[in-house]
Amino acid sequence: MQTLPAVRQLWRDVILFDGYRQWSEPMAVLAEQGIVAGLWPEHEFVSSMAQGAHEAGRGGVMTPGLVDCHTHLIYAGDRAGEFEQRLEGVSYEEIARAGGGILSTVRATRNASEEDLIKSSLPRLDALLADGVTTVEIKSGYGLTVADELKMLRVARRLGQLRPVRITTTLLGAHALPPEYAKDSDGYVDLVCREMIPLAARQQLADAVDVFCEGIGFSPAQCERIFQAAIQEGLAIKIHAEQLSNLGGSALAARYGALSADHVEYLDEAGVQAMAEAGTVAVLLPGAFHVLRETTLPPIDALRRHGVPMAVATDANPGTSPICMPTLMLNMACTLFRLTPREALAGMTRHAAQAIGHPELGHIVPGAPADLCIWDINQPAELAYAIQAGRLRQRVFGGVVQNVR
Ligand SMILES: N=CN[C@@H](CCC(=O)O)C(=O)O
Numbered sequence: 001m002q003t004l005p006a007v008r009q010l011w012r013d014v015i016l017f018d019g020y021r022q023w024s025e026p027m028a029v030l031a032e033q034g035i036v037a038g039l040w041p042e043h044e045f046v047s048s049m050a051q052g053a054h055e056a057g058r059g060g061v062m063t064p065g066l067v068d069c070h071t072h073l074i075y076a077g078d079r080a081g082e083f084e085q086r087l088e089g090v091s092y093e094e095i096a097r098a099g100g101g102i103l104s105t106v107r108a109t110r111n112a113s114e115e116d117l118i119k120s121s122l123p124r125l126d127a128l129l130a131d132g133v134t135t136v137e138i139k140s141g142y143g144l145t146v147a148d149e150l151k152m153l154r155v156a157r158r159l160g161q162l163r164p165v166r167i168t169t170t171l172l173g174a175h176a177l178p179p180e181y182a183k184d185s186d187g188y189v190d191l192v193c194r195e196m197i198p199l200a201a202r203q204q205l206a207d208a209v210d211v212f213c214e215g216i217g218f219s220p221a222q223c224e225r226i227f228q229a230a231i232q233e234g235l236a237i238k239i240h241a242e243q244l245s246n247l248g249g250s251a252l253a254a255r256y257g258a259l260s261a262d263h264v265e266y267l268d269e270a271g272v273q274a275m276a277e278a279g280t281v282a283v284l285l286p287g288a289f290h291v292l293r294e295t296t297l298p299p300i301d302a303l304r305r306h307g308v309p310m311a312v313a314t315d316a317n318p319g320t321s322p323i324c325m326p327t328l329m330l331n332m333a334c335t336l337f338r339l340t341p342r343e344a345l346a347g348m349t350r351h352a353a354q355a356i357g358h359p360e361l362g363h364i365v366p367g368a369p370a371d372l373c374i375w376d377i378n379q380p381a382e383l384a385y386a387i388q389a390g391r392l393r394q395r396v397f398g399g400v401v402q403n404v405r
């Protein structure tokens, strides 16, 4: 059931994690016309502070709406067969080099219409929403032709019209080398730079441009050309880097002012330092680490020491992270990467918002959009501690309250 935004909505007696910290005493929170308008310790609150407000709820834990800052939510087909191959010992890289992996999803996605893709992606989007997400970044990258990449981006924009969620879109034309360019990777990079990026920008289909910098992806020199083309069109940049090896992609992206470098298991100290200097967010993807049974951990201590903001995301995709449960990622960020529950939660709220270039989201402060979650739990750390669906009581998107249970 969805409630129209009353002019003033009030929550009483909530345990508040505001994106930065957990408040030590229960709080009252007021939203007005879709914006957070006030926060008070419950014992200081008097009703004249929120005259005429509708009491939208009482008790529970309130967090910012979750921000899933790295997904490949739109695709056709599945890769369960590859999962079985990997269990038998074939690596992700070997499958990719044999024409499977990303390219197998490319074949299925090229054959799908926009309607097909909407139909197959909506249940995944709904799963994210049911687990507290109010903002999702969605990448293209399974089309690898101008037409198919733009098709994916159009679908991403349409998903944002079909559900109460903010969607940011990222052109990932340089995700893999399509078979038509098997012997001409520079030629494909030309296509990305000269056609895909300008068209996606001019049609306002992309908010950012991403690249996969890896032996089975694109070289740092090729990534650099793509960054230059993106910046030329006024688009933000991001990178998949240091996932399977260290090519220095994160440091390169940081030098170009990237919003984020994602995966970063093989990131070295110099890369961490470059990211710290540029304010580039490290997006940690524990789902892909888990599914690929990786053993090299991202350099969490170095990231902490240098003050690099760490975000956490689902990386929802059919190959390395077929996961649409953001709270499970909070758990895995803690159990696999040793983040504290508070770091993990900041990683899926405030730092995730920074990773998509929306610092106004992901925190609960006066003036911020009222994207909120109210959970039926006793303390915020439970979101990372227990692996359990169905704890969301209310999801508030731009001040509109959706009673989930
Ligand atoms: N590493 C590259 N891209 C995705 C995987 C995509 C796929 O395997 O389909 C990732 O973030 O893990």
Ligand SMILES: [Zn+2]
Pocket (backbone or CB within 6 Å): 070, 071, 072, 240, 315
């Ligand atoms: Zn990815």
